[in-house]
Amino acid sequence: MTRRSVLAGGAATALAGTGLLAGCGTGVAPPPxxxxxxxxxxxxxxxxxxxxxxxxxxDLWNKxxxxxxxxxxxxIPGGSGGYAKLHAAVHTGGAPDLxxxxxxxxxxxxxxxxxxDLTGYGIGKYEHLFVPWQWRQGVFDERxxxxxxxxxxxxMFYRAxxxxxxxxxVPKTWxxxxxxxxxxxxxxxxxxxxxxxxANSAYQTGLAWQAGAHWFTARGQSWxxxxxxxxxTRMCDYWDELLHExxxxxxxxxxxxxxxxxxxGQIVSWVGPQWGDALLMGNAAGTAGKWRVALMPQWDSSxxxxxxxGGSSTAVMANSQYPEEAMRFAVWLNTNLDSxxxxxKGGYGWPALDNAYHRTILDRPNKFFGGQRYxxxxxxxxxxxxxxxxxxxxxxxxxxxxxxxxxxxxxxxGRLVDALRTAQRQTVDDLRAKGLKASGxxxxx
Amino acid sequence: MATTKRRRLSPGIWFxxxxxxxxxxxxxxxxxxxxxxxLFRTERTGLYGELGTHQVFAGxxxxxKVFAEGAFVQSVLRVLxxxxxxVPVMIVLATVLALLLDAASARGVRFFRSAFFLPYGVxxxxxxxxxxxxxxxxxxxxxxxxxxxxxxxxxxxxNTVLWSIANIVTWQFAGYNMLVIIAQLKAVPGDxxxxxxxxxxxxxxxIWHIKLPLIRPAIVLATVxxxxxxLQLFTEPLVLQPLTANVTSTYTPNIAAYADAFxxxxxxxxxxxxxxxxxxxxxxxxxxxxxxxxxxxx
Numbered sequence: 001m002t003r004r005s006v007l008a009g010g011a012a013t014a015l016a017g018t019g020l021l022a023g024c025g026t027g028v029a030p031p032p033x034x035x036x037x038x039x040x041x042x043x044x045x046x047x048x049x050x051x052x053x054x055x056x057x058x059d060l061w062n063k064x065x066x067x068x069x070x071x072x073x074x075x076i077p078g079g080s081g082g083y084a085k086l087h088a089a090v091h092t093g094g095a096p097d098l099x100x101x102x103x104x105x106x107x108x109x110x111x112x113x114x115x116x117d118l119t120g121y122g123i124g125k126y127e128h129l130f131v132p133w134q135w136r137q138g139v140f141d142e143r144x145x146x147x148x149x150x151x152x153x154x155x156m157f158y159r160a161x162x163x164x165x166x167x168x169x170v171p172k173t174w175x176x177x178x179x180x181x182x183x184x185x186x187x188x189x190x191x192x193x194x195x196x197x198x199a200n201s202a203y204q205t206g207l208a209w210q211a212g213a214h215w216f217t218a219r220g221q222s223w224x225x226x227x228x229x230x231x232x233t234r235m236c237d238y239w240d241e242l243l244h245e246x247x248x249x250x251x252x253x254x255x256x257x258x259x260x261x262x263x264x265g266q267i268v269s270w271v272g273p274q275w276g277d278a279l280l281m282g283n284a285a286g287t288a289g290k291w292r293v294a295l296m297p298q299w300d301s302s303x304x305x306x307x308x309x310g311g312s313s314t315a316v317m318a319n320s321q322y323p324e325e326a327m328r329f330a331v332w333l334n335t336n337l338d339s340x341x342x343x344x345k346g347g348y349g350w351p352a353l354d355n356a357y358h359r360t361i362l363d364r365p366n367k368f369f370g371g372q373r374y375x376x377x378x379x380x381x382x383x384x385x386x387x388x389x390x391x392x393x394x395x396x397x398x399x400x401x402x403x404x405x406x407x408x409x410x411x412x413x414g415r416l417v418d419a420l421r422t423a424q425r426q427t428v429d430d431l432r433a434k435g436l437k438a439s440g441x442x443x444x445x
Numbered sequence: 446m447a448t449t450k451r452r453r454l455s456p457g458i459w460f461x462x463x464x465x466x467x468x469x470x471x472x473x474x475x476x477x478x479x480x481x482x483x484l485f486r487t488e489r490t491g492l493y494g495e496l497g498t499h500q501v502f503a504g505x506x507x508x509x510k511v512f513a514e515g516a517f518v519q520s521v522l523r524v525l526x527x528x529x530x531x532v533p534v535m536i537v538l539a540t541v542l543a544l545l546l547d548a549a550s551a552r553g554v555r556f557f558r559s560a561f562f563l564p565y566g567v568x569x570x571x572x573x574x575x576x577x578x579x580x581x582x583x584x585x586x587x588x589x590x591x592x593x594x595x596x597x598x599x600x601x602x603x604n605t606v607l608w609s610i611a612n613i614v615t616w617q618f619a620g621y622n623m624l625v626i627i628a629q630l631k632a633v634p635g636d637x638x639x640x641x642x643x644x645x646x647x648x649x650x651x652i653w654h655i656k657l658p659l660i661r662p663a664i665v666l667a668t669v670x671x672x673x674x675x676l677q678l679f680t681e682p683l684v685l686q687p688l689t690a691n692v693t694s695t696y697t698p699n700i701a702a703y704a705d706a707f708x709x710x711x712x713x714x715x716x717x718x719x720x721x722x723x724x725x726x727x728x729x730x731x732x733x734x735x736x737x738x739x740x741x742x743x
Binding site for chain 1: 486487488489490491492493494495496498499510514577578581582583584602603687688689690691693694695704706707708709710711714
């Protein structure tokens with residue numbers, strides 16, 4: 001608590017605005033490699049998270065580490081307001097020691113100066129424990145800024161019973177998926193192979209990722225935004241066609257109406273993330289045993305690629321008074337097998353722990369998927385993810401722009417690639433509004 | 446002289462002090478802070494501002510950008526269009542309900558008054574979730590009944606969702622506005638009504654010539670509330686957002702400011718939006734008051 005009062009003074013003088021405070025965020029961090037904890041002193045770390053079931057892991061840590069207690073504050077999910085709370089806390093110096101931050105939001109907290117540089121605390125010795133691409137999601141300018149927790153490799157959930165009944169082979173390529181979509185329409189006029197969410201741009205981002213896009217890249221000190229590359233364009237044209245021919249349903253996913261259609265067999269597949277398994281089991285319990293999982297349909301079967309949807313980390317915040325202890329907890333939380341198994345039970349996603357599939361309870365047959373060891377598929381998918389994907393300090397607004405422009409295109413029958421172009425222009429503006437340098441795919445403007 | 450004056454003043458000051466303190470602290474100060482913030486912008490070097498971050502004076506730059514980007518202007522036009530329909534519907538409905546309950550022949554007045562007022566007791570978020578279920582195809586009885594009748598109601602479509610929101614708001618607040626008007630109706634002197642009856646006025650004439658002119662202040666008040674409420678539309682569209690692609694992050698001015706402040710973390714820009722919205726609400730509310738006030742004087 002003394003940390004709070006010390007910081008309160010600093011924060012009050014710096015209350016002038018975001019920019020000044022961003023500088024301050026890094027200023028309050030103690031010199032690397034040092035912690036304020038005296039040997040034998042009992043300390044409490046504050047941890048903000050919303051991950052279901054994470055309390056069990058925290059309890060386990062607390063039982064095993066009486067001197068370094070972790071106080072878990074369950075906050076609302078980041079996108080629903082949790083990040084707003086955390087940003088505000090960073091600005092006023094009241095951030096917790098540790099916080100749940102998704103990969104695509106990490107750069108926004110870089111901008112705030114909210115993330116502690118863990119490099120000086122010896123985080124390097126833990127690198128080999130993690131999935132390499134997930135590790136790199138938390139590395140900025142060669143400094144390690146977070147401890148990776150989980151990702152969301154994508155694969156295809158499908159109703160094996162209905163596919164068999166309607167004589168549909170499990171599609172391996174996107175053209176085959178299109179044919180399968182047409183067969184579903186013919187077999188049951190109320191059924192669709194999938195719902196294409198017009199305002200869930202994390203989904204389309206994943207599809208572009210699979211198609212080989214690199215929407216956001218760095219050129220020196222400037223961001224380069226290219227959302228209409230050949231891969232993204234091909235992906236967009238493909239979905240344009242399916243939408244225009246009404247082979248798929250334009251409808252928001254993961255909401256009550258969509259769940260009802262899953263229950264009734266009116267939506268018979270979902271190209272979704274691994275953490276979607278819990279959503280299906282929880283919201284379509286009546287269809288247990290009828291689902292299977294297969295790899296995502298491919299653009300080029302000779303170069304199989306998967307996509308990723310979502311991913312999260314345990315970040316040590318810059319103003320933590322006990323950074324070493326906080327880092328030790330974050331590493332333990334995400335690599336200790338007991339903890340990881342508890343987190344898997346809660347449905348936290350695909351572990352950032354390397355080779356987790358064979359070492360954890362992921363390697364088990366599941367009744368909901370007809371006894372399939374379905375995580376095997378996600379383990380394979382995880383290996384096919386293009387690991388060079390980068391996120392922006394303004395990813396949240398880009399996803400908002402995409403939601404609006406894609407929904408507009410779907411409503412008006414416009415082209416999806418034009419929606420991406422609109423979002424691309426807006427993204428360049430967003431970055432410039434943050435005082436950063438950015439350009440579109442063309443020449444510097 | 447001086448001492449008596451001070452003695453007379455001091456108790457009043459103490460009564461006023463708590464209000465003034467909180468008014469300053471939670472009203473004037475935040476508005477001043479928002480004004481201040483709206484005049485700055487941030488300049489950064491490096492990909493993440495790691496090489497330097499400065500707050501620089503932007504003048505009215507943020508305001509210029511709000512107008513240039515257009516999304517906020519569009520959201521204002523959207524809620525204005527909404528208000529043009531919603532305000533009259535709300536006020537007419539509230540007035541009619543109030544007059545019905547006030548009518549001499551009304552039965553079950555207490556029951557209906559509570560029933561009409563009840564939706565106001567349901568928090569906005571809950572009301573929106575509730576209506577959200579009634580709007581969602583696949584689980585909504587309304588949609589499936591419509592389907593059986595050969596209709597395909599789409600409550601969440603690009604051109605309909607605004608009116609679905611208007612419906613939620615009307616459902617919630619018509620009863621409240623009705624109560625404001627009823628309170629004023631109760632204050633209509635009985636002898637006035639008696640006199641009108643003796644003079645041979647029928648119920649319609651009594652409403653038109655006595656009740657409506659006398660409840661005019663209550664109607665004006667309810668109208669101002671509704672205008673401000675329309676501009677500040679926030680909860681209902683935000684709750685419906687996950688259900689439909691047609692409520693964007695710049696759907697209403699408040700949602701746009703919220704997204705810019707808390708999702709895009711651009712406080713300066715959001716402050717400019719908030720200040721503009723407050724200005725528009727003030728202009729419309731005072732404009733309306735002046736309009737009706739002027740007519741009264743005329």
